[in-house]
Amino acid sequence: MRKFIKIQSLLLLLLYVSAEPDTSISPMEKTEQQALYSAIQALVGNWWNGSDLYPDPCGWTPIQGVSCDLFDGFWYITAINIGPIQDNSLECSQNPEISHNLFKLKHLKSLSFFDCFHYPITLPNMNWENLAGSLESLEFRTNPGLIGEIPTGLCSLKRLQSLVLMDNRFTDELPMNLGNLTELKRLVLAGNHLSGRIPASLGGLTELLIVDFSSNFLSGSLPSTFCGLISLLKLDLSSNVLDGKLPIEIGKLKNLTLLDLRNNLFSGGLPQSLQDMVSLEEMLLANNPTMGGNLMEIDWGNLQNLIILDLSNMGLIGKIPESIAEMRRLRFLAMDNNQLTGKLSPKFADMPSVNSLYLDGNNLTGKLEFSEEFYGKMGRRFAVWSNPNLCYPVGLLPKSHIPFGVKQCQEQASISSSGLKTELGKRNPNQNANFMASHAFSGSAFGGFWCYVLVKEMVTFLLVTLLL
Missing domain, CATH: 1.20.5 (Single alpha-helices involved in coiled-coils or other helix-helix interfaces)
Known part of the structure; x- marks a missing residue:
């Protein structure tokens, strides 16, 4: 009886398995397969013979860096990643080319090239519209030979959610029709030679979460339309030549966690609305020597999520507000090389998370009133040198805890x-x-x-x- 039950169970299992589709033998359109082989061969070299090496590229002989999916019972290519990412990844030849066959892969969702183009080459401006209905992610990273303009044809990719053109050698201005990519969530153009102004039309990309234009030669002011990107989490415009005042509406970016505007030429002081950016964890504004302004105009205590605050070399004047000491999560605070004056409040020693405090190169005055424990914890990360009228109390500190570059307070006047x-x-x-x-x-x-x-x-x- 038990033997009969086992045989019956085995038969049922075989029937179940036979009912499931066998995807390993699903066909692939000949045109799709040939387009794939030709596109890869143009990139990695003529030695690569796809039909011999990978006769079933979506089945039992998959290609590293290539992904497939089933559509109407046929295999189609959905992702291609070229570059030395893993040991057996496809790597470009010395003279790679982007074949027109690449644009025949009508279900391609993701396309990336890493460390591929080392000799001068420009991206084609044509045929991108063939991928408009499918491509969601396009990346060119670390390609020193990739030169010329960013093709305007990229702006036809209406379903694109991630555009990363990072550490290449693109030049000239940003395409004005980048604003057509309304589904973009990530826009990274860092580390190129781009110039000109930031198009105001980018303010219409309301789905954006990340914008990184750092390390270029972009100029002009920050468009006020950027302040309408209320979903934005990270904004990095550092190391450009941007100028003018920061928009007073910048405080509307209440979801922003990173604001990096270092190494630019902004001016006109800090807008009071910065205190409304309550989600900020990093505010990096250093090396804007023409910024100027007074820190007392901002209620820094509102920014309770702030971890890093860098305001070095900004031409700041006035006193250091005690409200900065109310930021309980702050770990790094730099306000060196400004024109700040007045006494330094002992409340800064009570900040529970701070472990770096750089205030050197200012005009601070008076006596430092911090505990021996504070000096011992901070060491050289408490920088207050180059404040000629700042001093530490006589006889209260061991030599190992004396703040570097600060003189001892003179308690008695010498007789002349x-x-x-x-x-x-x-x-x-x-x-x-x-x-x-x-x-x-x-x-x-x-x-x-x-x-x-x-x-x-x-x-x-x-x-x-x-x-x-």
Whole structure:
């Protein structure tokens, strides 16, 4: 009986398996297969014979970096990744080409090239519209030979969600019709030689989450339309030549976690609306020497999520507001090389997370009133040198905890030579003799210079007494 049940179960299992489609033997359109082989061969070299090496590229002989999917019972290519990503990845030849056959892969969703083009080559401007109905991600990373303009044909990819053209050698201005890519969530054009202004039309890409135009030669002001990108999480425009005032509407970017505007030429001070960017974790505005402005105009205590605040070399004036010390998550604070004045509040030592505090190169004054424990924890990461009128208290700190480059506070005023002369003039000869005797041998207290002054005064006094 048990044997019969086992045989019955086996038969049912075989029937179930036979009912499932066998995708390993699903056909692939001949035109699709040939387009794939030709496109890859143009990139990796003529030695590559796809039909011999990978006769079933979506089945039992898959190609590294190539992905497939089934559409209406046929295999189609959905992703191609070229470059030394893994040990057996497809790598470009010395003279790779982008074949027109690449644009025949009508279900292609993702296309990326990493470290592929090392000799001068430009991207084609034609045929991109053939991928408009499918392509969602396009990436060219670290291709030093990729030159010329960003093709305007890329702007026909209406379903594109990620466009990454990073660390190449693209030149000229950004295409004005980039604003047509309304489904974009990531736009990264960093590390090229792009110039000109940022198109205001980009402000219409309301789905954007990441914008990175860093390390280019972009100029002009930041379009106020950018402030309408309320879904934006990261905005990096660092290392360009952007100028003008920051838009007062920038505070509308309430979801932004990274704002990086370092190494530009912005001016006009910091807009008060920065205090409304309550999701910010990193605010990097350093090396905008013409920015100027007063930090007291912003309620920094609103930015409770801030972890890094870099305001170095911005031409800032005025006092350092105590509200900065209210940021409980702040770890890194840099305001060095500005024109900040006034005393440094001891409340900065109470910040629970701070481990780097750079305030050197300002005009801060007064006495540092921090604990020995604070100096020990911070070490050289507490930088307050090059503040000529700043000092630390006498005798309260061991030498190992003395803040580097800061002088000791002078608790007692030294007696000047003119003061000695005045004092001598007020005393009678006997008093002067006693006074000089009591001070003439205190060289250890006054130093060699003052010994010289006292001896000189004594000799002068004796000569005058003899002449009288």
